[in-house]
Amino acid sequence: xxxxxxxxxxxxxxxxxxxxxxxxxxxxxxxxxxxxxxxxxxxxxxxxxxxxxxxxxxxxxxxxxxxxxxxxxxxxxxxxxxxxxxxxxxxxxxxxxxxxxxxxxxxxxxxxxxxxxxxxxxxxxxxxxxxxxxxxxxxxxxxxxxxxxxxxxxxxxxxxxxxxxxxxxxxxxxxxxxxxxxxxxxxxxxxxxxxxxxxxxxxx
Amino acid sequence: xxxxxxxxxxxxxxxxxxxxxxxxxxxxxxxxxxxxxxxxxxxxxxxxxxxxxxxxxxxxxxxxxxxxxxxxxxxxxxxxxxxxxxxxxxxxxxxxxxxxxxxxxxxxxxxxxxxxxxxxxxxxxxxxxxxxxxxxxxxxxxxxxxxxxxxxxxxxxxxxxxxxxxxxxxxxxxxxxxxxxxxxxxxxxxxxxxxxxxxxxxxxxxxxxxxxxxxxxxxxxxxxxxxxxxxxxxxxxxxxxxxxxxxxxxxxxxxxxxxxx
Numbered sequence: 044x045x046x047x048x049x050x051x052x053x054x055x056x057x058x059x060x061x062x063x064x065x066x067x068x069x070x071x072x073x074x075x076x077x078x079x080x081x082x083x084x085x086x087x088x089x090x091x092x093x094x095x096x097x098x099x100x101x102x103x104x105x106x107x108x109x110x111x112x113x114x115x116x117x118x119x120x121x122x123x124x125x126x127x128x129x130x131x132x133x134x135x136x137x138x139x140x141x142x143x144x145x146x147x148x149x150x151x152x153x154x155x156x157x158x159x160x161x162x163x164x165x166x167x168x169x170x171x172x173x174x175x176x177x178x179x180x181x182x183x184x185x186x187x188x189x190x191x192x193x194x195x196x197x198x199x200x201x202x203x204x205x206x207x208x209x210x211x212x213x214x215x216x217x218x219x220x221x222x223x224x225x226x227x228x229x230x231x232x233x234x235x236x237x238x239x240x241x242x243x244x245x246x247x
Numbered sequence: 248x249x250x251x252x253x254x255x256x257x258x259x260x261x262x263x264x265x266x267x268x269x270x271x272x273x274x275x276x277x278x279x280x281x282x283x284x285x286x287x288x289x290x291x292x293x294x295x296x297x298x299x300x301x302x303x304x305x306x307x308x309x310x311x312x313x314x315x316x317x318x319x320x321x322x323x324x325x326x327x328x329x330x331x332x333x334x335x336x337x338x339x340x341x342x343x344x345x346x347x348x349x350x351x352x353x354x355x356x357x358x359x360x361x362x363x364x365x366x367x368x369x370x371x372x373x374x375x376x377x378x379x380x381x382x383x384x385x386x387x388x389x390x391x392x393x394x395x396x397x398x399x400x401x402x403x404x405x406x407x408x409x410x411x412x413x414x415x416x417x418x419x420x421x422x423x424x425x426x427x428x429x430x431x432x433x434x435x436x437x438x439x440x441x442x443x444x445x446x447x448x449x450x451x452x453x454x455x456x457x458x459x460x461x462x463x464x465x466x467x468x469x470x471x472x473x474x475x476x477x478x479x480x481x482x483x484x485x486x487x488x489x490x491x492x493x494x495x496x497x498x499x500x501x502x503x504x505x506x507x508x
Contacts, residue, residue: 056343060318089340090368161448163370163417166252166470167292187250189292189323191345191370210249232323232345234290 045069045245046081050102052095053087053125057231061238067245075107081117083245084108088124092148092194093136095124100138112143118222119143120244126225127196129218135194144220145199152193157211163193164210170217170228173205177247178217178224178240186236188228190216195227250502251465254474255286255492256295256452259312259328265299266476268428270377270396273299276480276488279312283319286479289492293323295348295420295452295474297375301329302351303394308335310342317343325373333362340367348373348420351393354400354407357414364415374416378404378437379424389437396424405440412447419445420474423453430456430477433464442468450474458493458501465505 047058049071062069069085072078086108088095099105111117121129130140133148140148151157151164170186172179179186188208195214198204206217208228216227224244230237257279258265264282265273276282279296286294296316301308308329317324326339327348336347347367353359353374363372377396378389391402408419421441423434433454442449450472455461461473482489493501 054340054343054345056318060343061321089371094368161470162446163448164249165370165418165448166249166472168249190249191323193370229323229345232321234287234321 044080045083045085046072046078047085047087048078048099048104048108049073050099050104052098053089053123054231055087058085058087058241061231061241062245065238065242065245067242072104074102075104078104078107078111081111084111084117084119086119086121086125086128088122088126088128090124091135092124092127092133092140093138095128096136096138096140099128109141112223116222118244118247119224120241121225122231123192123227123229126218126227127194129223129225130196133194143223144203144218144225146203146215146218147197148194149197150194151210151212154212160211164190166190168208168210168228170206170208172217176205176219178205178219178243180243180247181239183236183239188216188230188233188236190228192227196225249470250292250498251461251470252292252450252472253461253493253498254293254295254450254472255291255479256297256474256476257282258476259296259298259309260300262312264480266428266480267299270424270427274486277490280315280319282480282490283316285490286492287319287321289490290495291322291492293325293472294320295325295327295450297348298326298328299395303397308339310338313339313344314342327373327375331359333359333366336363336372337366340371346371346373346418348375350375350377351398353411353414353416354391354393354402357410360411360415362415364417369415369417372416373418373420374408374411375420375422376404376407376411377422377424378434392424404437405444408441408445412445416447418448418450418472420450420452420472426454428477429454430481432456432460433473435463435467438464438471439467442471448472452476458497462501462505465502469506
């Protein structure tokens with residue numbers, strides 16, 4: 044069962060709808076006991092980094108999630124701010140992140156190359172993906188995804204940065220460390236490109 | 248490359264989908280859910296859905312309809328109409344909507360945008376400015392209006408846009424009342440004035456009659472949101488209802504020609 048972690052932040056319904064259409068069983072998890080049957084985890088998130096971290100910390104699910112991901116190696120996909128939460132921390136806030144993938148979340152506004160561009164980075168952009176990665180199986184050439192964010196994940200390890208996009212500067216938009224994955228763009232709102240990525244995550 | 252966004256804008260009136268001209272004479276064009284299904288198949292960049300009854304009637308947003316739209320919609324969805332409080336915005340986001348648009352309530356009280364940004368993040372807060380040319384002897388420039396253009400405010404669009412951005416809007420939608428439904432092109436003068444002054448994304452609505460009109464907007468403003476109602480729901484000079492949207496290839500050709508890429 045795919046469990047979409049509902050800690051009060053993010054668009055849970057969009058994931059459930061798309062998995063239903065893909066014929067893959069998925070349910071939301073509102074409390075730790077809902078996570079018991081999880082074989083895949085989706086960690087959504089929108090809004091401010093600290094708000095999302097605080098809500099996850101207060102959800103009563105963090106300990107169970109850490110057990111599932113770190114001990115039982117259940118694959119997890121963080122999306123948007125849910126991806127940023129996988130980092131050690133963010134320039135947007137003070138709270139520490141989950142630190143499941145070493146890196147730091149930075150602001151486009153702090154870079155000369157992107158600071159003069161409209162913020163947030165909003166719309167459809169091209170992805171440059173690492174060939175052969177299981178998340179990108181059966182991808183069409185020139186994949187494009189929907190983005191809506193002002194901060195981005197700066198991954199410590201180049202091997203763990205598996206896709207990039209460009210907005211003034213080239214930034215890591217998909218990170219992957221073993222069974223822990225994060226995507227900055229919104230696969231749940233990226234038509235057939237996004238559906239393929241979610242299917243790949245759920246079935247690899 | 249970040250692409251311009253081509254955004255169908257759907258108006259809801261008495262539960263059906265309509266298209267207006269100059270904000271008047273709504274013509275019934277079909278069922279909103281059915282329209283969303285077609286735009287899914289056509290892989291539209293985004294959708295804007297505006298309930299044009301809620302604010303003028305002073306009623307709550309139709310949450311049941313929004314939930315149905317959000318569940319069906321496989322692209323980013325922006326909903327507007329009848330929102331006066333931040334908690335309404337939170338509720339709409341929870342239903343699976345990406346962005347919440349406000350107009351009248353934000354023009355009256357900019358701090359609403361601040362409260363909405365705190366509740367749902369500024370990336371999900373959209374301020375819509377309905378703008379028309381001043382008319383009458385010695386009148387020049389533009390004025391901002393609300394309540395389906397029945398209420399006029401003595402506000403300059405640029406100054407207001409900057410205030411709305413400052414207050415918490417993550418996107419500004421510039422909607423031309425005069426051009427609405429006439430399919431004779433966007434108000435490029437105002438768009439060109441706003442784009443470089445704003446730090447947030449700009450979407451322009453009102454007047455697009457062809458992909459060439461969208462091309463002209465992109466040529467003038469670069470990467471913007473190009474929203475349209477009539478263009479994506481009518482076909483031909485007799486305004487026969489036929490939902491249509493360019494293919495990915497058509498869009499790329501349009502962008503390349505307009506941006507010289």
